[in-house]
Amino acid sequence: MSPVLVFVHGAGATGRVWQSQLLDFPRSHAPDLPGHPEGRPLVTLEAYATWLVDFLRASGSPRPVLVGHSMGGAVALQAALASPQQFSGLVLVGTGPRLRVNPKFLRGLVDTPHATLDRFVELCFGPHAPERVKAKVLQSARHLGPEVLRQDLEACNAFDVTGRLEQVRLPTLVVCGDRDVMTPPALSAELHAGIRGSTLVVIPEAGHMVFAERRRLFRDTVRTFLKQLAARG
Numbered sequence: 001m002s003p004v005l006v007f008v009h010g011a012g013a014t015g016r017v018w019q020s021q022l023l024d025f026p027r028s029h030a031p032d033l034p035g036h037p038e039g040r041p042l043v044t045l046e047a048y049a050t051w052l053v054d055f056l057r058a059s060g061s062p063r064p065v066l067v068g069h070s071m072g073g074a075v076a077l078q079a080a081l082a083s084p085q086q087f088s089g090l091v092l093v094g095t096g097p098r099l100r101v102n103p104k105f106l107r108g109l110v111d112t113p114h115a116t117l118d119r120f121v122e123l124c125f126g127p128h129a130p131e132r133v134k135a136k137v138l139q140s141a142r143h144l145g146p147e148v149l150r151q152d153l154e155a156c157n158a159f160d161v162t163g164r165l166e167q168v169r170l171p172t173l174v175v176c177g178d179r180d181v182m183t184p185p186a187l188s189a190e191l192h193a194g195i196r197g198s199t200l201v202v203i204p205e206a207g208h209m210v211f212a213e214r215r216r217l218f219r220d221t222v223r224t225f226l227k228q229l230a231a232r233g
Contacts, residue, residue, distance in 0.1 A: 006061065012141045036144060069211065071152055089170055137209065
């Protein structure tokens, strides 16, 4: 039987962003992080990771594979570093060992919040992304609002585990789009170089929302990884 997958969403998003993946992987869950929208956003990605570990421990998920996108990938990394025994693998999507944010976004989310949020979402997609997918992500981000996105990006800006990648011992798949301008492929390459035994897959003609833009290719890439996990026993 394939392992349970737990999908962790990125900044300014909710678990619903993984709706298609929940269909592709029936044994999967996609929780909403605190404040997205229920409750209050947390201040650091370490705090989100602690919440995630506690949430999964309470839910009784048997050593799931964590699949994290962008900020969610950073949360997954922190969780894996803190409690590696609780997970069977990692899939890091459009993320990096650090997530520096352009100061223009942080200022814009204060000065011109709604226009900046819209621009942020626009830059998350490659040139060939389906319009219906873009519209759904934009609607969700607008529903949460620019203040949640600003707090998420502040937390991302403070994140850096560059010096700890060699401590990640879980089987790891790193996935990114070759047109990602938010977390450029060089950051995924850095994860791959730093995490021993990891696999790097760069998906062509996709931006930051690679799993939504190239759903089938992303699905097949993850399935291959899961088969490799099963073969390891």
